[in-house]
Amino acid sequence: xxxxxxxxxxxxxxxxxxxxxxxxxxxxxxxxxxxxxxxxxxxxxxxxxxxxxxxxxxxxxxxxxxxxxxxxxxxxxxxxxxxxxxxxxxxxxxxxxxxxxxxxxxxxxxx
Amino acid sequence: xxxxxxxxxxxxxxxxxxxxxxxxxxxxxxxxxxxxxxxxxxxxxxxxxxxxxxxxxxxxxxxxxxxxxxxxxxxxxxxxxxxxxxxxxxxxxxxxxxxxxxxxxxxxxxxxxxx
Numbered sequence: 001x002x003x004x005x006x007x008x009x010x011x012x013x014x015x016x017x018x019x020x021x022x023x024x025x026x027x028x029x030x031x032x033x034x035x036x037x038x039x040x041x042x043x044x045x046x047x048x049x050x051x052x053x054x055x056x057x058x059x060x061x062x063x064x065x066x067x068x069x070x071x072x073x074x075x076x077x078x079x080x081x082x083x084x085x086x087x088x089x090x091x092x093x094x095x096x097x098x099x100x101x102x103x104x105x106x107x108x109x110x111x
Numbered sequence: 112x113x114x115x116x117x118x119x120x121x122x123x124x125x126x127x128x129x130x131x132x133x134x135x136x137x138x139x140x141x142x143x144x145x146x147x148x149x150x151x152x153x154x155x156x157x158x159x160x161x162x163x164x165x166x167x168x169x170x171x172x173x174x175x176x177x178x179x180x181x182x183x184x185x186x187x188x189x190x191x192x193x194x195x196x197x198x199x200x201x202x203x204x205x206x207x208x209x210x211x212x213x214x215x216x217x218x219x220x221x222x223x224x225x226x
Contacts, residue, residue: 033214042115042201043154045214086152092211098167099211101146101154 006089006105014110019076021105023089024069032065033090034074037104043088046074081111114138117202117218124192125226131188132221134202142166143185144203144215145177154201160185192225199223 007022023032031050035043049056049065049072056063062075076083086104093100115136124130136143144167145157158177159167165177174190189196199222203215 031211033211035214035217037152040220042217042219043203043215045216048211048214088154098156098159098169099215100156103151103153 006087006102008105009103010106010108012108012110013079015079015081017079019079019083019107019109021074021087021107023072023074023091023102025072025089025091026070027091027093029067029091030094031092032063032072033099034061034063034072035088035090035101037086037088039085046087076107079107079109081109083107084109115202115204115216115218117200117221119221120219121222121224123224123226126192126194128192129188129190130192130223131186132200132202132223134185134187134218136183136202136204136216138204138206138216140204140206140216141182142205142207143179143182144205145185145187146201146203148199148201148220150198158185158187189223192223194225197223197225 005024033048034046037043047058047063049063060077065072086106088101088104090099090101117134142161144159146154148154157171160179162182163179176188179185199220201220202218205215206213
């Protein structure tokens with residue numbers, strides 16, 4: 001079964017607005033990662049948050065993790081057209097070290 | 112450039128053929144992976160090698176066989192290709208195995224089309 005599921009599946013916003021994407025998962029995890037995939041390209045690692053962390057920042061990115069709800073959110077502030085991409089969360093189930101990716105959120109930022 | 116590089120980028124082949132995809136990383140990473148991304152963008156892990164040793168072997172048809180001649184290379188050979196094998200195959204590497212600290216570095220993918 002799929003470990004991570006992103007919500008929404010697609011999101012369209014205006015440049016300058018904030019974009020929020022959510023990820024839900026099913027089992028206890030060691031950590032959770034977010035990746036970006038531009039069309040026709042490989043995935044690029046954005047940020048990793050450990051299971052004992054609640055919030056992490058990297059530039060315009062803010063990631064939160066709520067292990068009690070088994071969910072994470074990725075916030076991109078002041079979005080730019082270049083942020084247009086698919087965003088995936090990946091989680092590893094404790095004891096397996098296998099990272100399972102969700103189906104992603106397709107973000108479109110309109111100039 | 113330091114990277115994970117896959118060849119070929121595109122592969123169009125007929126059903127029943129055998130094909131290989133090659134992957135090389137010059138990052139000095141210990142662990143390499145193969146992922147399959149289907150038409151709905153769902154990424155599924157297939158295999159993982161740590162220092163040439165197979166550590167993850169998901170439920171994939173045995174027509175798929177990975178080979179790691181050294182820790183910098185992980186190739187994927189597919190026998191008797193089927194229409195359902197059409198997908199984008201991504202190679203990735205990580206500095207460590209097990210629970211990651213730094214995340215994966217992905218290659219740019221190989222788009223396989225079986226006709």
